[in-house]
Amino acid sequence: SSQARYQYHIFWRQLIAHAVTHIHPFRVMFVQRFLPIASTRMTKPSPLRLLTSYLTRHHYGYDAPSLQTQHQFLSSSIQASENHKGIRILYGSQTGTAQLFAHQLADVLEDEGVDDVTIIRLDKEPPNEILTPGRLHLLLTSCAGKGEPPDNARKFYDWVTADPSAKLSENVKFAVFGLGNQAAHPNNYNVVGKRLDARLGELGGHRVKELVLGDDGGCIEGDFDEWMDGISKEIVTAITANSPEYLD
Secondary structure, three states, X not given: OHHHHHHHHHHHXXXXXXXXXXXXXXXXXXXXXXXXXXXXXXXXXXXXXXXXXXXXXXXXOOOOHHHHHHHHHOOOOOOOOOOOOOEEEEEEOOOOHHHHXXXXXXXXXXXXXXXXXEEEEOOOOOHHHHOOOOOEEEEEEEOEOOOEOOHHHHHHHHHHHHOOOOOOOOOOEEEEEEEEOOOOOHHHOOHHHHHXXXXXXXXXXXXXXXOEEEEOOOOHHHHHHXXXXXXXHHHHHHHHHOOOOOOX
């Protein structure tokens, strides 16, 4: 049932949050070594694989070599075209959900053979340097409090929405997934994602997919899965077809 599925995701979200706080890097290496290869054959990463990937990136900043080796067992591999400049997954997160989703999305794309996928927290680079011409940007951001951006997305949000000097090249491609809670904040539901999506288009960016809103008052994991499935398939199709819609 949808309720059971929701509780399942909540359990793993809490487990990963606990692991990030308490697991030592050497234990991460242990999990990597004994991760079943079969988990990489799934269309979506298993919670165990997501945990391993997240902890590896968190402590070391790169994918585990064992996971990269396991990718060779996939039946299909996508070769990046000369126009594929890379994909940047950007996230702003207050409680960690958008961050976990960002890593899950990266895993799915890499499992499909997509090269050069980078995860970037929105406060890790100057706001005017995050959006790079020639690259596709997949932005995941939540709402904090009553319609406020997450702390680690504040500078980027202010630059996009309020800085008169902000401007984007038409070659900056983007898609936004917003995280909010309609029941808890009906008057400010997902306003951060809505404003960023609208403003990025106004500044000259090219929207490759319409804004999608995830509702934590329902089953936000289901909302995200649907968005992730759709956009990952479109990206793979675009790369194999050398389509300028997502690339170039």
